[in-house]
Amino acid sequence: MKATILSIGDELLIGQTLNTNAHWMSQQLTAIGVDVLRHVSVSDKRAEIVGALDTAMADTQVILITGGLGPTSDDITKDVLCEYFGGALVFNEAAYENIRQIFNRRNREISEATRQVAFLPDNCLPIQNAFGTAAGMLFRRDDRVVVSMPGVPYEMKAMVENGVIPYLQSEFTLPLILHHHFYTAGVGETQLAELLTDFEKNKPADMGLAYLPSVGKVRLRLTLKGQDKADLQSRMQAARETVYAAVKAHVYAEEDIPLEQVVGRLLAERGKTLGTAESCTGGYIAHLITSVAGSSDYFKGSIIAYSNEIKQQVLGVQAATLEAHGAVSEQTVREMLSGALKVLDTDVAIAVSGVAGPGGGSEEKPVGTVYIGVADAEKSVVLRHGFTNNRERNIQLSGVLALVMLKNFLQDR
Amino acid sequence: MKATILSIGDELLIGQTLNTNAHWMSQQLTAIGVDVLRHVSVSDKRAEIVGALDTAMADTQVILITGGLGPTSDDITKDVLCEYFGGALVFNEAAYENIRQIFNRRNREISEATRQVAFLPDNCLPIQNAFGTAAGMLFRRDDRVVVSMPGVPYEMKAMVENGVIPYLQSEFTLPLILHHHFYTAGVGETQLAELLTDFEKNKPADMGLAYLPSVGKVRLRLTLKGQDKADLQSRMQAARETVYAAVKAHVYAEEDIPLEQVVGRLLAERGKTLGTAESCTGGYIAHLITSVAGSSDYFKGSIIAYSNEIKQQVLGVQAATLEAHGAVSEQTVREMLSGALKVLDTDVAIAVSGVAGPGGGSEEKPVGTVYIGVADAEKSVVLRHGFTNNRERNIQLSGVLALVMLKNFLQDR
Numbered sequence: 069m070k071a072t073i074l075s076i077g078d079e080l081l082i083g084q085t086l087n088t089n090a091h092w093m094s095q096q097l098t099a100i101g102v103d104v105l106r107h108v109s110v111s112d113k114r115a116e117i118v119g120a121l122d123t124a125m126a127d128t129q130v131i132l133i134t135g136g137l138g139p140t141s142d143d144i145t146k147d148v149l150c151e152y153f154g155g156a157l158v159f160n161e162a163a164y165e166n167i168r169q170i171f172n173r174r175n176r177e178i179s180e181a182t183r184q185v186a187f188l189p190d191n192c193l194p195i196q197n198a199f200g201t202a203a204g205m206l207f208r209r210d211d212r213v214v215v216s217m218p219g220v221p222y223e224m225k226a227m228v229e230n231g232v233i234p235y236l237q238s239e240f241t242l243p244l245i246l247h248h249h250f251y252t253a254g255v256g257e258t259q260l261a262e263l264l265t266d267f268e269k270n271k272p273a274d275m276g277l278a279y280l281p282s283v284g285k286v287r288l289r290l291t292l293k294g295q296d297k298a299d300l301q302s303r304m305q306a307a308r309e310t311v312y313a314a315v316k317a318h319v320y321a322e323e324d325i326p327l328e329q330v331v332g333r334l335l336a337e338r339g340k341t342l343g344t345a346e347s348c349t350g351g352y353i354a355h356l357i358t359s360v361a362g363s364s365d366y367f368k369g370s371i372i373a374y375s376n377e378i379k380q381q382v383l384g385v386q387a388a389t390l391e392a393h394g395a396v397s398e399q400t401v402r403e404m405l406s407g408a409l410k411v412l413d414t415d416v417a418i419a420v421s422g423v424a425g426p427g428g429g430s431e432e433k434p435v436g437t438v439y440i441g442v443a444d445a446e447k448s449v450v451l452r453h454g455f456t457n458n459r460e461r462n463i464q465l466s467g468v469l470a471l472v473m474l475k476n477f478l479q480d481r
Numbered sequence: 482m483k484a485t486i487l488s489i490g491d492e493l494l495i496g497q498t499l500n501t502n503a504h505w506m507s508q509q510l511t512a513i514g515v516d517v518l519r520h521v522s523v524s525d526k527r528a529e530i531v532g533a534l535d536t537a538m539a540d541t542q543v544i545l546i547t548g549g550l551g552p553t554s555d556d557i558t559k560d561v562l563c564e565y566f567g568g569a570l571v572f573n574e575a576a577y578e579n580i581r582q583i584f585n586r587r588n589r590e591i592s593e594a595t596r597q598v599a600f601l602p603d604n605c606l607p608i609q610n611a612f613g614t615a616a617g618m619l620f621r622r623d624d625r626v627v628v629s630m631p632g633v634p635y636e637m638k639a640m641v642e643n644g645v646i647p648y649l650q651s652e653f654t655l656p657l658i659l660h661h662h663f664y665t666a667g668v669g670e671t672q673l674a675e676l677l678t679d680f681e682k683n684k685p686a687d688m689g690l691a692y693l694p695s696v697g698k699v700r701l702r703l704t705l706k707g708q709d710k711a712d713l714q715s716r717m718q719a720a721r722e723t724v725y726a727a728v729k730a731h732v733y734a735e736e737d738i739p740l741e742q743v744v745g746r747l748l749a750e751r752g753k754t755l756g757t758a759e760s761c762t763g764g765y766i767a768h769l770i771t772s773v774a775g776s777s778d779y780f781k782g783s784i785i786a787y788s789n790e791i792k793q794q795v796l797g798v799q800a801a802t803l804e805a806h807g808a809v810s811e812q813t814v815r816e817m818l819s820g821a822l823k824v825l826d827t828d829v830a831i832a833v834s835g836v837a838g839p840g841g842g843s844e845e846k847p848v849g850t851v852y853i854g855v856a857d858a859e860k861s862v863v864l865r866h867g868f869t870n871n872r873e874r875n876i877q878l879s880g881v882l883a884l885v886m887l888k889n890f891l892q893d894r
Contacts (some may be wrong), residue, residue, distance in 0.1 A: 374781055
């Protein structure tokens with residue numbers, strides 16, 4: 069089964085918006101055994117959209133379209149598709165109710181332009197938009213499925229996960245694809261590859277092993293494709309054992325959950341509360357932790373001590389310590405840790421101080437120098453890191469490595 | 482003059498590599514007045530590459546191709562292009578010399594596979610690769626230009642900047658293209674469209690107006706294309722005035738800089754220091770502000786008061802207030818504001834308390850209810866918002882709207 073991913077929007081073609089939608093949808097389709105044959109991006113012009121549709125309809129069965137569903141005059145996808153599939157726009161109660169609820173929550177009047185969004189082709193299966201006003205539209209022609217969705221990533225993602233994928237799996241027999249993922253953090257791709265040299269040498273030819281790196285993390289993906297489920301599963305299980313044995317020190321999950329959630333579970337299981345004292349990360353670690361629903365069960369709060377006054381007056385870091393060793397030092401981070409435990413009254417604390425850059429570097433402490441510490445009442449650990457000269461990356465990397473430290477700290481207790 | 486950007490590589494279609502090349506090349510072509518008509522990504526298969534080329538040759542004059550130039554057997558782009566344009570592969574001294582120097586620097590032997598990379602079609606204009614082994618290839622057919630480049634971003638970028646762009650500008654007369662952007666926040670696409678109804682009605686047919694939404698923000702883009710620079714500039718200036726007059730209340734920039742940087746500039750200009758007291762945003766606002774280099778000049782720090790104890794013990798929120806009105810209330814946010822001003826000793830403070838969700842909602846305060854406040858020693862403003870049931874979005878939206886409030890607060894002082 070082959071697919072085309074069609075992205076509509078001038079903003080893509082003038083290079084104003086990076087097309088992350090096609091990337092993400094490719095991952096979703098590949099995971100259920102649909103081959104993505106082509107990505108195509110075209111402008112919001114009727115002839116372009118129709119031309120791309122004709123090509124896609126000629127050699128692919130699944131066509132996922134994003135973009136051009138907004139209320140403004142440059143959004144023509146709905147009209148074009150309605151006409152292409154020979155339907156007529158009719159007022160859709162459910163779509164309007166969805167819009168009504170969204171506008172009620174915002175205490176706003178529904179304009180005529182917005183009301184028009186509730187008119188949908190009578191020959192499509194509407195897909196509810198959980199997070200926005202524009203509904204998705206699923207059209208069938210013979211064995212082909214064409215789905216139009218908004219370009220707003222989180223609106224599209226919910227539709228793909230809850231509408232499109234289940235529909236494709238129920239309507240078609242897709243080949244069997246088994247994946248097993250290891251989510252690792254705090255270790256590089258090369259180091260992992262070295263740990264897996266033997267496995268790579270001996271693994272069956274039809275088993276895929278991919279390294280998918282992101283800031284501070286590498287996802288390992290094992291892939292097997294076939295028809296005999298039991299056979300695939302037992303072979304995958306065997307491979308899983310071997311790989312896990314080699315890299316387990318760096319694995320934080322074998323399911324797609326964020327590191328911050330893994331750490332949150334550890335805290336909840338142990339009934340420990342957490343707080344952070346952050347300088348160069350500026351609240352990023354607290355943000356990561358609180359991005360997890362239910363984090364209020366174990367996270368109490370943070371002191372973001374960006375200035376030295378706050379390090380002293382709120383966290384109780386000694387002026388003498390700042391004098392002698394500087395704000396970016398092991399000693400300061402140790403005092404930030406004890407300050408956090410005291411002021412926030414938590415069982416465990418994270419503290420970070422570093423030079424995120426681009427300014428503030430010195431011979432002794434160049435940009436990218438970051439001290440990260442974790443402590444409870446009995447024990448504290450502080451490590452020095454030397455990162456890059458990229459501010460954004462330094463902040464992200466500090467966040468990931470702080471969570472890795474906390475994870476190891478909790479597991480060792 | 483129209484262009485196709487053709488990206489070749491299975492890694493794009495399975496969603497392993499995000500296609501940043503097409504995005505970047507679009508920016509470069511748009512900037513010199515070449516219309517990018519289409520982005521197409523296909524796999525490393527002869528039929529796919531030839532099919533995509535045929536389509537591109539039919540309606541575009543510039544075709545930029547990346548990928549499939551490596552030394553491995555799955556890299557077939559060079560062979561396919563050589564055949565497509567009826568050439569023959571011949572050994573290229575300059576290309577080989579380039580490879581030799583790179584391998585010398587790495588003290589590595591040149592393998593036979595690598596040596597093959599120095600064979601280039603005799604009917605192309607080679608483009609030197611400053612950072613890698615695979616040379617670029619420029620083919621001409623009548624008025625059409627086809628350029629093949631490696632998929633490695635920094636190798637491709639150097640070729641586009643030093644080879645492709647200068648070639649196109651010297652060989653063709655390109656139109657002039659003018660853009661003007663308004664970056665707005667805290668207002669919806671529909672609301673903006675209503676404010677611009679008259680402008681839309683009266684704007685010249687050749688002027689483009691696009692709405693580019695993201696969480697809490699909408700970017701407005703005006704576009705004019707022609708030959709007479711002075712004429713375009715004066716017409717764009719006139720349009721800019723009209724649009725600005727209609728939407729200025731919501732515009733935070735007319736250049737591509739983040740809202741947090743605009744707010745930072747306002748603080749720096751006024752010599753004001755800032756702190757935040759965050760509950761449901763969990764440090765996200767502090768993170769946004771400190772993502773800006775140099776923010777330590779005006780940002781002192783934050784109290785992330787996720788628990789009520791910290792609201793009371795660190796920020797001094799009254800137990801009676803929490804009792805009577807709850808943590809998510811205007812009264813609590815007002816006390817968080819005065820607490821932040823005092824504890825963090827700043828000129829201005831932001832405070833946020835809300836129900837990010839998915840849990841914690843009530844009849845009176847459903848998920849998405851967020852109180853956001855800004856204050857200095859004399860004045861404080863607190864607003865209630867009703868957002869969605871999406872936790873991530875609620876946090877992001879709270880961050881954007883808090884910064885919008887701070888911007889307006891500072892501009893009104």
